Amino acid sequence: MSLTLIIGSKKTSTWSLRAWLILKYFKIPFKEVVLDTYKKNFKKKILKYSPTKKVPCLIDKKNKIWDSLAIGEYLAEKYYKKKLWPTNLKKRTLARCISAEIHSGFFNLRENLSMKNFSGKNFKYKKNKNTINEIKRAQFIIDSCLKKSKGPFLFGKFSIADCMWIPVMFRFKIYNVKVSLNCKKYLNTILMMPEIQEWLIDGLNE
Ligand SMILES: N[C@@H](CCC(=O)N[C@@H](CS)C(=O)NCC(=O)O)C(=O)O
Secondary structure (H helix, E strand, O other): OOEEEEEOOOOOOHHHHHHHHHHHHOOOOOEEEEOOOOOOOHHHHHHOOOOOOOOOEEEEOOEEEOOHHHHHHHHHHHOHHHOOOOOOHHHHHHHHHHHHHHHHOOHHHHHHOOOOOOOOOOOOOOOOHHHHHHHHHHHHHHHHHHHHHOOOEOEEEOOHHHHHHHHHHHHHHHOOOOOOHHHHHHHHHHHHOHHHHHHHHHHHOO
């Protein structure tokens, strides 16, 4: 097995889930190394794998890929037959845009609806204007993709875009954010995924 994925806690690490889920869903064999990002020696340990001192980081022999979206692109290229992005150019372009959008933005949503525990519930968040606007934008993206694709995933078939957005769905769930019927269905689909169940159980057992 040539791939090793370095991740953080399965209770809280949203960026780790993104990369891990791509590998799991598309049945790409890999070894995982879980590091506790809250431990004192974390920075020392992670530096061996990642120059940014952050997780996730994918090691493929001499290649180090240290960012969730870069990991997605690397895997999409290496395992192109598995079609990790939508095959249609228009859909793939949109999938890439919305993946980049969540990867580079939504700072208020990420800070105020922080991932305290994937299995938690009834958390409260600061309802300030910027956070509400970002929640609305996130809901618009998810709703419009689901409307066009008719589900079950954002572009019909599961893709990297789902991996990028699933942690947002979990934030909606644990902070009781009111969502549309389509969004609820999407969340149920996500919760039924065996890969997601495995992640949640591993998190509970940490
Ligand atoms: N843009 C990076 C973000 C990575 C990131 O922020 N990872 C967090 C965990 S979810 C981390 O390593 N935190 C530990 C730290 O900053 O000390 C990605 O997409 O992979």
